[in-house]
Amino acid sequence: MTRIQPKPTQSATSMPVHRYRAFEPVVVPDRTWPDQRIVKAPRWLSTDLRDGNQALIDPMTPSRKMRMFELLVSLGYKEIEVGFPSASQTDFDFVRQLIEGGHVPDDVTISVLTQAREDLISRTAESLVGAQRATIHMYNATAELFRRVVFNIDESQCIAMATRGTELVMRYAERHLGDVEFGYQYSPEIFTQTPTDFAVEVCNAVADVWQPGPEREIIFNLPATVERSTPNTYADQIEYFCRHVRNREHVAVSLHPHNDRGTAVAAAELGQMAGADRVEGCLFGHGERTGNVDLVTLALNLYTQGVDPELDFHDIDHVRRTVEYCTGLPVHPRHPYAGDLVYTAFSGSHQDAIKKGLEHLEREAAAVGRKVSEIEWEAPYLPIDPHDVGRTYEAVIRVNSQSGKGGIAYLMKTEARMDLPRRLQMEFSRVVQAHTDSRGGEVSPKEIVDLFATEYLGEGQWGLTHAGSSSTNGEFHVRATVNEPSGQDVVIEGEGNGPVSAFVDALAEIGARVRVLDYSEHALDSGGDAQAVAYVECEIGQGDEAQVLWGVGVDGSITSASMKAILSALNRSQRS
Structure with missing residues (x-):
């Protein structure tokens, strides 16, 4: 049976408390001020x-x-x-x-x-x-x-x-x-x-x-x-x-x-x-x-x-x-409303709540055809809209060793326009955590974006040189030129019910075993020449040696971005 701890017992101070007496209050038994409002x-x-x-x-x-x-x-x-x-x-x-x-x-x-x-x-x-x-x-x-x-x-x-x-x-x-x-x-x-x-x-x-x-x-x-x-x-x-x-x-x-x-x-x-x-x-x-x-x-x-x-x-x-x-005197970083840190969250749970709160406000404003600045403010941990006093949301969430996936995801969305899937948020937060644990201190938004690019978008042993796809009666055919770990460019072909499955089929022909578990994509900008980003969760390998890893790809073609994301996961599997 679990033992319940007793209440802690505090000790009397050795300070001369007897030298001071309590302030004598004025007697107002019928006071009314507690019921008033300003x-x-x-x-x-x-x-x-x-x-x-x-x-x-x-x-x-x-x-x-x-x-x-x-x-x-x-x-x-x-x-x-x-x-x-x-x-x-x-x-x-x-x-x-x-x-x-x-x-x-x-x-x-x-x-x-x-x-x-x-x-x-x-x-x-x-x-x-x-x-x-x-x-x-x-x-x-x-x-x-x-x-x-x-x-x-x-x-x-x-x-x-x-x-x-x-x-x-x-x-x-x-x-x-x-x-x-x-x-x-x-x-x-x-x-x-x-x-x-x-x-x-x-x-x-x-x-x-x-x-x-x-x-x-x-x-x-x-x-x-x-x-x-x-x-x-x-x-x-x-x-x-x-x-x-x-x-x-x-x-x-x-x-x-x-x-x-x-x-x-x-x-x-x-x-x-x-x-x-x-x-x-x-x-x-x-x-x-x-x-x-x-x-x-x-x-x-x-x-x-x-x-x-x-x-x-x-x-x-x-x-x-x-x-x-x-x-000639500084204002404290924690000073209400004005300090450098008063609109800043380092804690993971706080960051996640703020991220969701700001997204909720955006949806509420969009639903009534108005701007966030025109609707009633209500956000976790932020009693005032920082914009109302000239602050920006960019400084709201900052990352250190106590931070979690919500804050990191918020920074990726605001700084790099990448809306990471939830499980990718969790995976990347571990990458950031390892970085902050080894280095200590705060990580800037730019460092977060650079760390993401190095982890998911950097060059690796696998690369995509060229890709093309076609479909007939709902069946997709992919032909791609891939730079494989040996350093050679090889042409691979595969078929499937979509470009992603066809590319996975093509990789299997050269011994790369990949199974796609989850997939999402979105445009990074508006306009006809906008870049697209694809996020693909992959199982790399088979049996006990299989790894589940995310890959990310960016390209003007969503098909090519998806293929690059799969190769990103392959590259990460070889580094891990």
Whole structure:
């Protein structure tokens, strides 16, 4: 009787886990966000030029900043945080360059960050003179740890700092920005580590100063500057805030998740379900420490659910190259939607499923007289059509020692237009497996095609010099000139119920024992002068010494291609 293994027993770690305590969640027993769906894109703000740039070892030069800004505009971002002008002369100069150079489209709002100090707020407002649309984003620390350890202030002092800062923003905006379509954003920093009821109290006090109303919204940005909890806890905090903040209809609730626990994307998505209107982040998740939430992943997650992200990532490789150039940091090969390997299958079972899925889509499209790009996408292991983001199917399947017949057959079909019969797929996959096992690493599509040509189409001891056939009353007669292993050309003749059987009969006259087990053929191209390929499964020899091998032949004549395929099998039998 088979012994059933016991459950594995894990050991306690020697790491000092006692030094950490669980995050205290907000209590929302009647939460509604789990039942919501995201059916519309949020308002997006890119902070690549501020949060993303400040986290680089070598911050972007002005020319690279401009390249990034132009990319963001081309992708469709309407709100772009362009710097921290009161903290850096370089940032101040870049904001001025954008405005004075006329680089900001009329429908794009630029945003700048400031702390809640008068000199910094004044300098920030000065940087925006002449802008058409601009937002000042002010923050102060509200988290208990920061109030206690860093600033040594209590809750009332914290509220006073936020309201006083808001008054100063309004004063200096009035002084410097009278012709600007002006907006205001406030962040209780760090929102997720601030008691949620106190975050609401601070924001309500700020709103009392700003007086939001029709055509006068306020943005409350709720940062998870350091991600400390599971995404559902962040969603609870957002739902609680949305329920309790006053003038909700005139408040844009904004999310600013970081990725310290690796769940920023999930936190942003659940936060939207909890009622948020807006998301701040960076392309490919750049930003402090582990980065801000990845705006590319968020947008294309929406896209794969049939929701228009209102951003254009039709050429993901161009976006990736530009961001890599601007930041000096590579995008990981496994990065969702954009990495080199994300649409690639090495596993044999995955390759086979993808191959069949793509063929199914082609049949479905043909049945309704449409292109694959015009019908609903559904394919194993591919949540998005690579073509939709500018990728090609050629890179979908790649071959290494773990690959199977499906992937190899797919590459032969796409690279060489050869639709291999199933048993030939199995046979050739063993040839490829032996090659990868001996050499190691990946085999390129060209190497696969070359390996196939060497194995099945290369010159051997048997060759076809000339062939002709005729038929009388359904009986076929073949006359062919064959180069045999001795090196001599011999003329052979045979008869059968078709050219293939007649050729086999002719070979028997010179001692070549062949029995055809399976046969298929197709054209390699369209048109009258197209080449044809024939695949023939043959039993070579007799009795215990018989071998079953495939042969492949290519010729302008399907009859000659079939004969070449039989000789291909004979040649392979002599090499094996």
